[in-house]
Amino acid sequence: MxxxxxxxxxxxxxxxxxxxxxxxxxxxxxxxxxxxxxxxxxxxxxxxxxxxxxxxxxxxxxxxxxxxxxxxxxxxxxxxxxxVKMTAMPEMVSLFNGMGGACAMLIALIEFNHLNHVAQQNPGTTFSESVPGGFYLAIVAGLIIGSVSFAGSIIAYLKLSGKQKDISFKGQHILNIAFLVLVVAGAVWCYNAGVQQAAMYFYGTLVISLLYGVFFVLPIGGADMPVVISLLNSFTGVAAATGGFMYDNKVMLTGGILVGAAGTLLTMLMCKAMNRSLLNVVIGSFGGNTTNGSAASGGAQHYKEISLSDTAMVMNYANKVMIVPGYGLAVAQAQHTCHELENLLIAKGVEVKYAIHPVAGRMPGHMNVLLAEADVPYDKLLEMEQANDEFKTCDVVLILGANDVVNPAAKTDPASPIYGMPILEVELAKTVIVNKRSMKPGYAGIENELFFQPKTSMLFGDAKKVLQELCNEVKQS
Amino acid sequence: MNELLSWITAHQQIIYIVVLMIFVGIEVIGRVPSVLHTPLMSGANAIHGVVIIGAIIVMGKAEHDNYAALILGFLAVVLGTLNVVGGFVVTDRMLEMFKKKGR
Known part of the structure; x- marks a missing residue:
């Protein structure tokens, strides 16, 4: 005792x-x-x-x-x-999250087999007669949530590590809703079925839950993955809590619900920073019908390019340079090179700072982690509000692979799908240089008016390569 | 209806914990600066690894001749440990880099 x-x-x-x-x-x-x-x-x-x-x-x-x-x-x-490399952090979190989900799923499976074994001893009865309802509910909830979280996290992991592409097709939402209905129906059928059939329904529910997890994450675009991972993270929390119900175990209950609640809030905070509703992310109606709006008028617009040596020159003679890192920097793993450029510029008497949008990169806070890895001092990283105050004193803003977070349409064009999203107001600076791989729109699928403004110049190429060459140019000048 | 009410009475402890923990979870996270969102998600990810306790219990109850339960339970403990250890170590690595800056 x-x-x-x-x-x-x-x-x-x-x-x-x-x-x-x-x-x-x-x-x-x-x-x-x-x-x-x-x-x-x-x-x-x-x-x-x-x-x-x-x-x-x-x-x-x-x-x-x-x-x-x-x-x-x-x-x-x-x-x-x-x-694991620091740039691969998001998919790592997703992978470990999937392990937790799988763990909850397996626990539910084993407990069900136990129950089923006991119930088999009274043939001719229904499953519900030998199983307490609350206990069954905890098991089946653990099974469903755990397996959705497991399958979803693995797909998220594969997608973030570039092993799986987005797949979306017509009728996907209907299929997903059908899966959901079937999952719930399967759980109910299992409970009311005769003891001989119960297992069949239970395993059916398991399979469909796994399928749902896969199809739920497959169509979601790369930049939305953080939201999904955060959501799946809170799912696993709830799945862990179901174990708390099963064994009347308070630590599983507290830990699970704590993460479930916190994860849900974190998910909503991320959505808010991107000015999107969770429903929008999950249903993913974003990608399809956004090519209207400002893009239609953008066809005839011109942008100008700038050469590497000119870029180096402009930055060399600036008093203050603000670097805006984004997804492109993370993908190219260019954080160290970026820090090198920063040091070179500082040695030439240029003031260098970083403007960090809350959702820049692949996860909120991801940019901070990456730049911290490259030894960029903490006080050089400005949050959005601070940065917006300082842009007007900047001579040059260097945008590295960021797009939607600097799109002025979010402020000026009510028809734009990102209208209302807080952005970095880079157009306040004297010169804007945008490094991108191509003129392709960002993940929101919309044109960025900023690129066509007279003070903006485009510098095409992979962020890491461009930065390396910039470093060389700055050294020589 | 009566059944539901008596179920609530019978499980009121657990229900109280759930409700209170929801509020605690929201309170605690509400003050996190966006800089720390990724480490926080990772830390929370490690904490729900507490599901491993369930795996240990299930494994600890398995009869010696029930191979299905033993194998699944073994897998569950391995996966749960991965979640816990991987989660905490990854979070620590992320935060270590923040620390180095003398903040």
């Missing part, structure tokens, strides 16, 4: 560390410690469970297997996490 009380105490401590950990993660100074605090709580909860858990007088069996599994997971997880 003593053990039980000790375990309860450990769970309580773990729950508190999760809350404190999340709270500390919200301040730059304490964030790292917060993460460690939560990790410590998790360790306590895991080993507490292994050694102290008791159900109807039975402790944890199969300890040997459990330790082997823990060791395998730790070594593999550690190695993957240590080896």
């Amino acid at each position: 003593m053990q039980q009380h000790l375990l309860t105490l450990l769970y309580l401590i773990a729950s508190v560390t999760f809350i404190i950990g999340l709270k500390m993660l919200s301040h730059p100074a304490s964030a790292r410690k917060g993460n460690q605090v939560a990790a410590l709580g998790m360790t306590l909860a895991i080993f507490g469970t292994i050694f102290l858990y008791e159900d109807a007088g039975m402790g944890i069996q199969n300890k040997g297997f459990i330790f082997v599994a823990l060791a395998v997971g730790t070594v593999v997880g550690w190695m993957i996490a240590k080896k």
